Structures are given as C-alpha cells and as structure tokens.
Amino acid sequence: MAEEPGFQDVEWQVARAADEHGPEFDPDLLKLTLTLYRAMSSFDRAGTAELAPHGLTVSQLNILTVLHRADRPLNMGELAQAISVRPANLTSVVDGLVARSYVERRVNPGDRRSFLVANTEAGERFLAGFLPSHWRYLDAIAWQLSGDERRTLTALLAKLRGSIETAQVVAP
Secondary structure (H helix, E strand, O other), X not given: OOOOOOOOOHHHHHHHHHHHHOOOOOHHHHHHHHHHHHHHHHHXXXXXXXXXXXXXXXXXXXXXXXXXXXXXXXXXXXXXXXXXXXXXXXXXXXXXXXXOOOEEEEEOOOOOOOEEEEEOHHHHHHHHHHHHHHHHHHHHHOOOOOHHHHHHHHHHHHHHHHHHHHOOOOOO
C-alpha cells in the first residue's frame, strides 16, 4: 500500500507553502532549497559513513586533501577559505588532526602571531592508502549523473555559492 504524500514529500511541502503564501510565492525557490538541503544531508551522511572506520570527519578529510594539493603550508585563514568555514571553527578540527599526527602546526615565520598548517608524512600515507577507494566511493554514490550532468551541476552550484556569498541581504 502506497503512503499518502505528507510532510516528508518535497512536492507536498511546496504545494502547502504556495497555498499559504499566495501568488507572490516562488515555489521553485522552496523546491530548490529543500532538494539542496536533502542532497547535502545525504552526501554528508555518506561521507560520515565512509570515514567512520578511519575515525575521521568529513571536515578533517577536506583539510587533509586541501593541504595535500597545496604547494606550501597554509595559514589558518587560507585553510578556512579553501574549505569554506570560519577560522574560529577550524581550530578544533585541526587540533584533532594534530592529535592523530596527520598535520602539524608551525609558527609562521612571516607573522609570528599565526601558524602554518601542513600534512605530515603520516597524513600523506593515510591519503595514499585512502584516496583510491575514496574516488571509487564518490563515483558509486554519484552513479546516476553522467559526466555532462556532473559538470553542469558543478557549474550551477558554483553559481549558487557565488550568489549566496555576494548577496547584499541582512538576515531578519
């Protein structure tokens, strides 16, 4: 027996909101918001499940891979910008990687008030063993998207991110 659509169904939620807010309401905006949120939640759960056996978080892996690709150690501000978080939120994530000996902090010779962060040999060894299966995992979870669809979605998400970051709106 099929369940009736309800609050968990995006189309149902959009229809209810349209009824409530009238003709000025843009249902496509709510549909985009709900679909994006649900996709990001699913993606986050998949990443968490993949990393759980390694005792890492998605943010920690993101830091390791950014540092792996960087041509030099990064300061906390650069690292925060590269992974789209505030520097204040980064400290505890980096602390966890330092505790595992995957990254190291060094005093920045150009600004002794700040630190540079770099992967250690242990962090690079972890990535060398982990990344090949990670790429296969990502391919498996995105299997329904063709190469063209992946590129289109990437471009659209980059455009949305730019829109969000440059919006001149004050939150209510």
